[in-house]
Amino acid sequence: MHYTKKDIEELERVKRLNIINSISGIKPANLIGSVDNKGNANVAIFSSVVHLGSSPALLGFVIRPTGEVPRNTYDNIMATDKYTINHVTDGFTKKAHYTSAKFDKDVSEFEKCGLTPEYLEGFKAPFVKESKIKIGLTFKEGIPIKLNGTMLMIGEIEHLIVPDEALAKNGYINLSTASTAGISGLNSYYQLNKIDDYPYARPHELPEFN
Amino acid sequence: MHYTKKDIEELERVKRLNIINSISGIKPANLIGSVDNKGNANVAIFSSVVHLGSSPALLGFVIRPTGEVPRNTYDNIMATDKYTINHVTDGFTKKAHYTSAKFDKDVSEFEKCGLTPEYLEGFKAPFVKESKIKIGLTFKEGIPIKLNGTMLMIGEIEHLIVPDEALAKNGYINLSTASTAGISGLNSYYQLNKIDDYPYARPHELPEFN
Incomplete structure (x- = not known):
């Protein structure tokens, strides 16, 4: 199948959305935890978390500030400066997925989706207890x-x-051992099986390719 | 294991780099193809490709313009405006990995790494023949x-x-069927096994979570 720019523009809207959301390849499945100034905990799934640098250790994610669902996340981060990124494991992809529903602002996605908020002393934002890899930012x-x-x-x-x-x-970090899951598009979840590690690549140390 | 910001800063440099590069979760494994004004084809692996929007269909990736290896990619895109993003499959992760070696500018990574450039009529930048999913931008x-x-x-x-x-x-797009691979950190490659698709999430249509 070969689509040109014109073909893509003429696709039915939902089909176009599904294709273009899948086409970048596998995406990380992360839950972002945040809290408002009244202490209402929020958690929402994001597939756009990206490594930006190691020193300082910086992570990015893409949000639509005017979007309805991630809006709570955006507003909370603006209000409190703190948030958490928690890996979704292959054991709770379904619960994680349903955090994307447009719940009312005072409803806790943790409670509705069967997830457990967990706090570190001195850090405002909630972590996700069910996750194995958790980051406070x-x-x-x-x-x-x-x-x-x-x-x-x-x-x-x-x-x-x-x-x-x-x-x-x-x-x-072995993501298979950590049971970390991946996402494709908006709705498809993947388990990760490690193939191999390769060494730092040097031009004069190439293996034989066949 | 719990690391604070201070612990992270005090980690040995390579260990810190490996941890922080892995911690965002699985990343897509893509080869970016480009060409200079003389027609020299370049291909390099990137794990930072990200979906930015569906209408128009926009993809982003992060590059260090002053970095040594991706520099050819950056210079070529600035010179020609065209590039390709090609999914690495689980069958050629090793070849794809070695495109990260610092080859001289006039050396073709395609040739050195056993990969095949492929062209579409009217589009300057080379695609990767061995990939199943290929994007021209x-x-x-x-x-x-x-x-x-x-x-x-x-x-x-x-x-x-x-x-x-x-x-x-x-x-x-079924990434298992397309044999698309994922990357963790700088050196680890993963095969993807689809778990499930879930429907668009609505607050009043929640499944029973146990």
């Missing part, structure tokens, strides 16, 4: 992407929780 | 991320090639 900067009204939200890592058995001595 | 905008000197490169989709058997009628 401080908001640093929002970069507007004017082309389509979204915002790249950048935060610095304050806390990082990783299970011992998933963390190798050299710092590699 | 026109560069639209580079957004500098001043916090760490990287750039979010945004392009609009001009061509989209997807195998029939991986594309459902509703536009869902």
